[in-house]
Amino acid sequence: MDAPRVAVAYSGGRDSTALLHATLKAAAGQGIEVLALHVNHGLSRHADAWQRHAQSQCERWAARGLPVRFLVVRLDTRPAAGDSVEAWARQARYRALRDLALQHGATLVLLAHHRRDQAETLLLQALRGAGLAGLSGMPQAVQRDGVTWMRPWLALPREQIEAYVRRHRLAHVDDDSNADARFARNRLRLAVWPALIEAFPQAEASLAESAAWAQEATACLNELAELDLLAVADDAGLHLRAWSALSTPRRSNVLRAWLRTSSGHAAPATLVARLLRELGGSGAAAWPWGEGELKRYRGLLRYVRGARPAVAVDERESALSIRRAGLHTLPGWGGVLKVSRVKEGGVPLAWLAHLELKARTGGERFQAGIGRPPRSLKKQFQAAAVPAWERDGPLVYSGGQLVYVPGLGIDARVIALPGQPQVTLRWLPLTSS
Template identity: 70%
Template sequence: MKPPRVAVAYSGGRDSTALLHATLKAAAAQGLQVLALHVNHGLNPRADEWQRHGAAQCKTWARRGLPIEFVAHCIIEKPARGDSVEAWARQARYKALRGMAIEHGASLVLLAHHRRDQAETFVLQALRAAGVAGLSGMPSTIERDGLTWTRPWLDVPRENIEAYVRRHRLRHVDDDSNEDTRFARNRLRHAVWPALSAAFPQAESALADAAAWAQEATACLAELASIDLASADKSGGLDLRAWRALSAARRSNLLRAWLRSRAGQPAPATLVRRLMDELPEAGSATWPLPRGELRCYRGVLRFIGGTDSDEPQRETTLSVRRAGAYALPGWHGRLQATRVREGGVPLAWLAHLSLKAREGGEQFQAGIGRPARSLKKQFQAAAVPAWERDGPLIYSGGQLVFVPGLGIDARVLAPPGQAQMALRWLPLR
């Protein structure tokens, strides 16, 4: 059996080299295998040289008995004219890291961002007039695209990492593109940060703390939106009568959260402002969106998605025969099956499953001895927000087995002693 694997995003630079080295030292004592994931963007003339350096460094550590494997991916595509090179490279990098991690059996990816990176992100987002979510910066841990991404050094000052590199005499590469002030972060680092830190020596820690406060505020706003949606949800639509009863700030907060859950991406500020102005007096109306449109009819706002040839078809069947994560890209998530001793579905029920979208009229029993009620009422009673209701309804032999956001229907719970599985829906964020 292969040992458990953890991955480190490894560019060969100072920060990722230090993180990889520290991870190796910890992994060797715990019996873990470490994957060094290197992405060759092909944008810099020295990109191949950096890849060779990373491979050679990992080979040296492997000869010393450290549990390291170097994995590289070369990006062939190039950014389109007019694209932000920074944004394009970031998206391409995370896509490549995800692919390598999944291919090589790692579910956890470590990233080397530190406190200075977080402080810089806060400043850049503020200069872009970002809201509270943008000012939150980078999360220390997040589940996204079927993986757990974590930044263990997000509270660590840059100087500590530099000291670690000197103490262990770690060789690393220097990316000369970091000197290119055409990029916003480089302009901040070279033209603004020295003056800012000279005038305010505590700037790095203060701005990183501000990002942490913004993260807490973002979580509170999400909870508030969940509470408000419990009374404003109407079969996936937004009941405008209940929405209008809220204060202006709560209407805006709920509208942003609902739009994101329906359209799958944050709504432009211009759209939110327009809807705030027009919805209170709207009768029958429509508003176009990149991936569909909003329709207001009889006091309910609904999102109608358009067809997208790049979207995978939704799966309609599934067979669960053992514990594990079952990817369902058409539903934008995965079903996690875990062996349990009680509170699960009989394993025999899971061999032939049907996957369906909500149609209305479905009945769910939340507990033994409790009456079956409509999904709408069950969602409201459990205060399940709309974005946690997405995903397939799972049936076996015509009987509803599992509902995302609610769990297993009590009518199919297995008796003690029988082989059974707990189910959990994990949407891709």
């Protein structure tokens, strides 16, 4: 059986050197292997020298019997024009650390952030106008993308780490970019932090404590959002009447949560503010966002991901033969016709051997139920509250008789008799990835 592994993000700097050394001392004799993960960004002319230092340091420790293995990844991408170098480097670094850890069997990665890093993060987020989640700073531990990221020294002052480095005489590198005032965190450290500490000696501890309070408040808001979501949202979407009955802060809170769960990522504050102003209106409306659109229709807000590309009419499939249940992809129409066997309420399978596929032209009539009069598609869509974006897709005909309409279903005039082999149809639009 392989030895258990823990990984440490190791840049070669003071803080990560101290954390790696302390982790090795704790792991020694316990059968735990420590992976020293080094990311060479290639941004500094010293990057290769830092990598050589980190590797040789690990080799010396390994020669002394400490359970360390050095692993390195060199980034071969660069930030695009206009991108924040800080943000690019941070995102690229975390992706590389995650991939490297998982490739070598580690699901726990230790990070060397300390209390001053936390205080600086809160200040930077506040200066950027962040909300409560941003003011929470960095979590002590978080599980993301198959890895647990842990900051064991987040409550420790920087001075304790410096003392540890001196006591154990640990060699480390100094990143010259830390003096580059083009970067926001460096400006804070060089120009603001010294004056802040002189005026308020307890600033570091107080700001870190505020971040901890913000984390607790954020957790409470998340729990409240989960409760509110049960009352105002379901698989169909966000029910605006129930949502509007909440107080303004709770509307904002649950809206953010619904947007995040619907799309998979957080919505910008500008979009949330706009929706709070405009969702109370009436009628159909749409707001573009991310990979799709938010659509309001008859008191319901839905997130519709992607959009099928426009296809020329003459490129659409005009005929189809269905002889069994299954999926029939119609790329010209931008979707899939799903055929499922049913015992009742379906169309006879024999009707589907030779089908015609047509677009709406106006004047088509659909019978929604046995004994009910046929009515225009427009009126049937309105009566069934089918939004415009769910009306796309082909009208299915057999021998000139309308069989199926996306959003409405099987025309009652073709419902099979009891005992006949029958199927039901369902139109599934394709969405862009």
